[in-house]
Amino acid sequence: AQKVTQAQTEISVVEKEDVTLDCVYETRDTTYYLFWYKQPPSGELVFLIRRNSFDEQNEISGRYSWNFQKSTSSFNFTITASQVVDSAVYFCASMDTGRRALTFGSGTRLQVQP
Amino acid sequence: DVKVTQSSRYLVKRTGEKVFLECVQDMDHENMFWYRQDPGLGLRLIYFSYDVKMKEKGDIPEGYSVSREKKERFSLILESASTNQTSMYLCASSPHTGLANQETQYFGPGTRLLVL
Numbered sequence: 001a002q003k004v005t006q007a008q009t010e011i012s013v014v015e016k017e018d019v020t021l022d023c024v025y026e027t028r029d030t031t032y033y034l035f036w037y038k039q040p041p042s043g044e045l046v047f048l049i050r051r052n053s054f055d056e057q058n059e060i061s062g063r064y065s066w067n068f069q070k071s072t073s074s075f076n077f078t079i080t081a082s083q084v085v086d087s088a089v090y091f092c093a094s095m096d097t098g099r100r101a102l103t104f105g106s107g108t109r110l111q112v113q114p
Numbered sequence: 115d116v117k118v119t120q121s122s123r124y125l126v127k128r129t130g131e132k133v134f135l136e137c138v139q140d141m142d143h144e145n146m147f148w149y150r151q152d153p154g155l156g157l158r159l160i161y162f163s164y165d166v167k168m169k170e171k172g173d174i175p176e177g178y179s180v181s182r183e184k185k186e187r188f189s190l191i192l193e194s195a196s197t198n199q200t201s202m203y204l205c206a207s208s209p210h211t212g213l214a215n216q217e218t219q220y221f222g223p224g225t226r227l228l229v230l
Binding site: 006045050 | 123155164202222
């Protein structure tokens with residue numbers, strides 16, 4: 001069984017601060033896939049990124065960056081120069097390659113104050 | 115763009131009622147999923163389906179059933195609603211490519227169900 005842990009329940013920052021959301025995963029699979037989703041107040045989950053277990057390259061997309069480290073089973077997400085529009089709940093998830101279903105962490109609520 | 119729609123954003127039902135939550139996707143995806151979201155628990159898988167007429171139990175199927183008569187539509191059924199089924203229900207779909215790294219799930223807006 002897979003498990004995803006997001007230890008930070010809620011984070012509050014002031015606009016323009018950098019913020020890192022932590023994600024730790026557990027899996028027995030040698031090949032696995034990790035995801036980040038954003039859930040704004042409207043409720044719909046928005047896909048942000050997918051990372052394959054065999055690709056440990058970090059990724060940057062604008063103000064967003066992801067740090068994948070197999071040695072610590074972590075897949076952390078950093079927002080640089082946060083903005084009020086970044087306020088949302090962020091979910092980390094892993095894919096069960098058998099069922100093709102996602103196992104989610106409990107989510108981190110990010111509040112960016114102006 | 116992938117479009118996943120859910121029939122209702124908000125729903126209020128009485129204990130014991132039979133409840134239908136509908137999900138429709140327009141991208142010809144084979145895989146469809148139902149999750150429920152509760153505070154502090156994230157999203158948990160209820161049922162999923164890889165094809166028409168096919169269904170598989172997820173991690174918390176008790177009290178639920180599903181129906182997939184057409185490829186684009188996946189219905190979640192609460193046979194006799196109970197107060198502990200008050201929750202946010204999210205539907206998702208993904209293509210079946212045979213390669214897990216290409217099967218990103220896309221979510222609908224969710225249905226917030228209140229059972230009184």
